[in-house]
Amino acid sequence: MTEEIEKTRVQEIAERTNGSPPKCFIQRESNRPVLDASLAAIPIIDLSYEESKDLEQREIEDSKLRSASSSGELFYVLGHGIPTSLIDEVRNITRSFFNQPKQPLKEKLSYTSDMPNPYFSEGYETDVVVSNEQILDWNDKLLLNVYPEEERNMDLWPQKPESFREVVNEFNEKILILVDVIFKALARSLGLDEVYFINNGSKGRIPWRFNYYPPCSKPDLVLGMKPHSDGSSFTIILQDDQVSGLQVFNNQLGWLNVPVLPYALLVVLGDEIEIKTNGQYKSVMHKVVTNSEKERISLSMFILSELKNEIGPIDELIEDGKPKLYKSTTAKDYGADFFVKFSQGIRPLDSMRI
Numbered sequence: 617m618t619e620e621i622e623k624t625r626v627q628e629i630a631e632r633t634n635g636s637p638p639k640c641f642i643q644r645e646s647n648r649p650v651l652d653a654s655l656a657a658i659p660i661i662d663l664s665y666e667e668s669k670d671l672e673q674r675e676i677e678d679s680k681l682r683s684a685s686s687s688g689e690l691f692y693v694l695g696h697g698i699p700t701s702l703i704d705e706v707r708n709i710t711r712s713f714f715n716q717p718k719q720p721l722k723e724k725l726s727y728t729s730d731m732p733n734p735y736f737s738e739g740y741e742t743d744v745v746v747s748n749e750q751i752l753d754w755n756d757k758l759l760l761n762v763y764p765e766e767e768r769n770m771d772l773w774p775q776k777p778e779s780f781r782e783v784v785n786e787f788n789e790k791i792l793i794l795v796d797v798i799f800k801a802l803a804r805s806l807g808l809d810e811v812y813f814i815n816n817g818s819k820g821r822i823p824w825r826f827n828y829y830p831p832c833s834k835p836d837l838v839l840g841m842k843p844h845s846d847g848s849s850f851t852i853i854l855q856d857d858q859v860s861g862l863q864v865f866n867n868q869l870g871w872l873n874v875p876v877l878p879y880a881l882l883v884v885l886g887d888e889i890e891i892k893t894n895g896q897y898k899s900v901m902h903k904v905v906t907n908s909e910k911e912r913i914s915l916s917m918f919i920l921s922e923l924k925n926e927i928g929p930i931d932e933l934i935e936d937g938k939p940k941l942y943k944s945t946t947a948k949d950y951g952a953d954f955f956v957k958f959s960q961g962i963r964p965l966d967s968m969r970i
């Protein structure tokens with residue numbers, strides 16, 4: 617089955633088996649999800665103050681950001697200036713690519729790359745199988761390098777729905793602005809020059825991952841996505857507007873369900889920011905659970921450094937005799953390491969600690 621999965625997709629298996637997961641998807645007992653976990657209290661940061669002259673309110677929002685980031689919480693952002701109609705369109709093209717109206721598997725498989733990219737796989741994919749012991753995630757994804765434009769591989773961009781490319785371009789323009797706003801707020805909240813991250817290549821690449829989780833008849837035994845933290849500085853996630861599934865790990869309370877907030881965007885800090893801030897800000901552990909009733913979609917946009925850049929603790933943040941807690945590496949080497957470890961459920965960040 618693990619070999620077969622490379623030629624088919626979870627959606628097809630789910631349809632063939634009526635949502636009943638084959639053995640390679642069944643989690644070991646210790647990793648099985650708690651589906652009725654409590655709801656996480658997610659901070660909501662209003663970005664509309666970021667570019668305004670109301671510095672007092674901006675400081676309030678920055679301190680919420682500082683508090684969430686240093687305690688390993690994810691947060692929602694509102695006041696992001698992206699029209700709700702565009703957000704709806706992004707969800708529509710995502711559903712439409714995977715499922716509505718039903719797209720033949722063969723057509724979708726034509727967007728699978730035959731040249732694997734060691735830093736970030738591209739195209740219509742499911743879990744990369746690196747070992748026979750591996751337990752697979754119950755999801756399919758479409759990965760596209762959206763930014764910078766020179767790195768786009770247009771052969772892998774769906775022709776259907778017809779509006780796909782236009783909607784991605786329009787959303788990308790808004791996301792690029794939002795990324796700057798978030799980077800500035802992060803830098804300010806750390807006491808760094810506002811443009812620190814923007815000017816040193818932290819906004820180097822932004823691959824997008826459209827995720828599709830089919831209904832699963834055994835949600836208590838299977839995971840939509842295994843526990844992980846992202847390799848990015850941060851990831852912006854557009855969640856399904858109706859179906860929840862994302863869970864976040866809280867040190868005191870364990871795994872918690874992330875509530876749906878339809879027109880807010882979720883920000884999840886990743887490994888790059890934890891390394892750069894020498895652990896002051898935390899990369900967030902999260903996973904996805906499935907359900908037996910409804911399919912679920914999401915879109916993750918990973919904000920990653922330029923490949924040639926060094927990722928290591930920032931000098932200004934290790935002054936005052938603070939010890940360096942993380943090694944330095946290049947974004948290229950970290951990406952390659954991440955790619956191999958992610959599929960095996962190993963956290964690459966652990967080998968960066970000194």
Ligand SMILES: O=C(O)CCC(=O)C(=O)O
Nearest residue numbers: 825827846862904914916
């Ligand atoms: O589906 C989600 O809500 C989260 C997906 C995720 O964690 C990822 O793409 O890295």
Ligand SMILES: [Fe+2]
Nearest residue numbers: 844845846902
């Ligand atoms: Fe993630």
